[in-house]
Amino acid sequence: MADQDNPQEIADKFLSKLHDSPFVMIGLTNGEHSEPMTAQLDDSQPNTLFFFAGKDNRIARGGDAMAQFVGKGHDFFACLAGTVSQANDHAQIDRLWNNQVEAWFPGGKEDPNLTLLRFDIDSAELWETDISLSGRVKMLFGGTIRGDESSSHAVVDAVA
Known part of the structure; x- marks a missing residue:
């Protein structure tokens, strides 16, 4: 297992996977359930995810939060801890606005129910499931997978 060998490499893969499939489950850590949201990325603000919301x-009231991510191919997993807050900066809204967001807010960028949320990531646990060919064969036939045949894992204070 490449456990923590290169956390930045694993973090970079996470961001790449998130670009491909920007959907996360996010919720405040106050006991309420998480919900699916579409993350918006601003490369100039590492360790931050943005969400357009009503x-x-x-989660619009903000606070400590956790987000979970599963890559499109179920080959990458992430658990992110941080803080949600409102970030209704018009310039930031302009940068992140797109057709998918507009579909949810018929009033456009001036929709009275629109708020932009930012999730500042404090720490993350990331897993890449890159099982070797021999490991996959063992899985098919019930064999034991050795550590060097399995996956990568990293615990990082930030993801970029």
């Missing part, structure tokens, strides 16, 4: 959304 002002009545359960």
Whole structure:
């Protein structure tokens, strides 16, 4: 297992996977359930995910939060801890606005229910499931997979 050999390499893979499939489950750590949201990335602000949401959304009030991510091919997993806050900067909204967001907010960027949330990531645990060919054969026939045949794992204070 490449456990923590190169956390930055694993973090870079996470960001690449998130670009391919920007969907996460996120929730405040106050006991409410998480919900699916589409993350918006601003490469100039590492360790931050943005979400367009309604002002009545359960995470819009902000606070400590956790987000979970599963890559499109189920080959990458992440658990992120951080803080959600409102970030209704018009320049940032302009940078991140796209057709998918507009579909949710018929009033456009001036929709009275629109809020931009930022999730500042404090720490992350990332897993890449890159099982070797011999490991996959063992999985098919019930064999034991050795550590060097399995995956990469990293615990990082930030993801970029």
